[in-house]
Amino acid sequence: MPPHPQATVMDTPHAPQSPPNSDLRRDIVVIGASAGGLRVLLDLASALPADLPAAVLMVLHVGAHRSVLPELLSKRGAIRAIHPVHGQPLLPGTIYVAPPDHHMLVENDLIQVQRGAKEHHARPAIDPLFRAAALAYGPRVIGMVLSGRLDDGTAGLQAIKRCGGLAVVQEPADAEHADMPASALDNVAVDFCVPRERLAETLLALVDQPAGPWPAAPAHIACEQAISIGVGNPMEHLNTIGKPSCFACPDCDGVLWEIEASQPKRYRCHTGHGYSLRSLVHTQQLATDHALWAAIRALQDREKLLRTLAEAGDRAAEDHDVAALEAEAERIALHSVELQRLVSTG
Numbered sequence: 001m002p003p004h005p006q007a008t009v010m011d012t013p014h015a016p017q018s019p020p021n022s023d024l025r026r027d028i029v030v031i032g033a034s035a036g037g038l039r040v041l042l043d044l045a046s047a048l049p050a051d052l053p054a055a056v057l058m059v060l061h062v063g064a065h066r067s068v069l070p071e072l073l074s075k076r077g078a079i080r081a082i083h084p085v086h087g088q089p090l091l092p093g094t095i096y097v098a099p100p101d102h103h104m105l106v107e108n109d110l111i112q113v114q115r116g117a118k119e120h121h122a123r124p125a126i127d128p129l130f131r132a133a134a135l136a137y138g139p140r141v142i143g144m145v146l147s148g149r150l151d152d153g154t155a156g157l158q159a160i161k162r163c164g165g166l167a168v169v170q171e172p173a174d175a176e177h178a179d180m181p182a183s184a185l186d187n188v189a190v191d192f193c194v195p196r197e198r199l200a201e202t203l204l205a206l207v208d209q210p211a212g213p214w215p216a217a218p219a220h221i222a223c224e225q226a227i228s229i230g231v232g233n234p235m236e237h238l239n240t241i242g243k244p245s246c247f248a249c250p251d252c253d254g255v256l257w258e259i260e261a262s263q264p265k266r267y268r269c270h271t272g273h274g275y276s277l278r279s280l281v282h283t284q285q286l287a288t289d290h291a292l293w294a295a296i297r298a299l300q301d302r303e304k305l306l307r308t309l310a311e312a313g314d315r316a317a318e319d320h321d322v323a324a325l326e327a328e329a330e331r332i333a334l335h336s337v338e339l340q341r342l343v344s345t346g
Contacts, residue, residue: 024211025165027054027092027204028137029107032126032156034061034148036176040196041069041146045077045095047200052079053208054142057104057133058097059126061148064101073097084111098124105132105229115271116228118251120279121286127274130156131225134221139164139211142203145285146170147181151276156265157188159221164212168202183278187263220259227272234270242268247280249273250287256280292343299336303329 033041033328037060050058056079059199060069073081073095081095084104088111090096096111098104103124105112112132119125126145133141145153147170157167169188172178174195184190194202223237242257249256249269256267256275265277275283310325 007117019192024140024214025053026140026206026209028133029054029056029144030130030141030156030160031056031058031132031144031146032148032153032180033059033146034122034126034150034152034180036147038069039176040199042076042141042168043196044200044203045073045081047097048077048079048205049091050078050080050094055090055092057098057129058095059098059104059129060125061124061126061152062100063123064100067097070095070097075328077090078270078326081249086111086113089180098129100124103128103228105129107132108136108232112229114229117226117229117274120273120276121148121251121283122152126153127156127159128225128228129285130209131159131221131228134159134163134234135217135222136224137165138217141165142168142206144168144170144199144203145184146199147175147182148281149177150179150282151183151264153180154187154276154278155262157184157190157210159211161189161215162215163217164215166191166206168192168194168199168206170199176223183264224259226267227268227270228274230272234272238268238270244321250280250283262324276311289343292339294338296336296343299332299339302338303332304334306332 018148035108041060041179062138070081070083079093079095081097083099084096090111096104099113100116103116103125105114105128118126126297130143139159143165144241145157167188169181169184169190171193172182172185175181192202201273216304220241223241225236226232227237238257242259245256245258247256247267248301251273252271254269254271255270259268266275267280268274287316306325306329310322
C-alpha cells in the first residue's frame with residue numbers, strides 16, 4: 001500500500017543512518033485513540049492472534065475515570081489485555097492499556113507508569129508513549145493514530161517516523177471523529193492510511209517484518225521526553241528546543257516555551273505540561289470558562305453577604321449604612337446576572 005496522497009512530509013532529514021540490522025523486527029505496536037476510538041480498538045483486538053510476535057501498547061483518553069478497557073479487549077479477542085504496573089516487563093502477545101490518570105511509557109523493555117504532567121490537558125496522553133517508544137525501539141515501532149478530537153498523537157507519530165518507525169492512520173472520513181487522524185496526515189509522512197475494516201489487516205501484514213535502519217534520534221525528541229518525565233534541568237532542555245512565548249500554561253500558570261520548527265505549533269512549560277496550538281486554545285477555553293463561573297459565584301456570595309450585613313445594620317437602626325449596603329448589593333446582583341447571561345450565551 002503506498003503512502004496516502006493527502007500526507008505531507010513535515011519531517012526534517014534523518015541523521016546519517018546506521019546499516020540495516022537483519023535481527024531487528026517490527027515488534028512494538030503503539031496505538032492512540034480518543035473519542036470514537038473504542039470500537040476501533042475492540043475491532044483490532046478481535047483480529048489479533050494469541051501468538052502475536054509483538055507487544056501492543058494502547059492509549060485511550062479516559063482521564064481519571066475507572067476503565068474496564070482491558071476486560072473488554074480480552075473478551076473480544078484471543079490476546080490478553082491488562083493495565084500494567086510500573087516496572088512490568090514488556091512481552092509479545094500482550095496488549096498493555098494505559099491506566100487511568102497515568103501516562104504509560106517504555107524503557108529498557110520495561111513498562112513505566114507515571115502520573116506525570118498532562119499533555120494536551122490529557123493523562124494518559126498519546127504523545128508521551130509514542131515518543132518513548134520511538135527513542136527506545138526506533139525502527140521496530142509501528143505507530144497508529146485512530147479516531148479522536150484535536151491532535152494528540154501527531155507529534156508522537158513524527159517522533160516515530162524520525163526514529164525509523166512506521167506510521168499508520170485511520171482514514172479520517174471513516175473515523176467517528178476525524179481531527180486526530182487528519183492532523184497526523186497533514187503533518188506526518190504517513191506510510192498507510194486505511195479505513196477501520198482494514199486496520200487489523202494492515203497491522204498484521206507489518207508486524208514481524210524486518211525493520212529498517214536505525215537513524216540517530218533528533219536531540220529535541222530526547223529533550224522533550226526528559227522534560228515530560230522530569231529528568232535533568234528543564235530550563236536547559238527548554239532553551240535547547242524553543243524560546244519563551246507570551247503565553248502562560250493554563251495548567252500551572254508557568255511561562256510556555258514555543259518549540260522551534262514544530263508543525264503544528266507546540267508549547268511546553270518547565271513543569272512538563274505540553275500542548276499543540278489547538279490543545280492550548282482548548283485548555284485555555286476551559287480555564288477561562290472555569291474562571292468566569294468562579295467570578296459569578298464570588299459576585300453572588302458578595303451580594304448575599306452585603307444583604308446579610310444590611311439586615312444586621314437595619315436591626316441596629318443604622319439607616320444610612322443600610323441603604324448604602326443594599327444599593328451596593330443591587331449593583332452586584334445586576335453585574336452577576338449580566339455576566340451569567342454573557343457566559344451562558346457563549
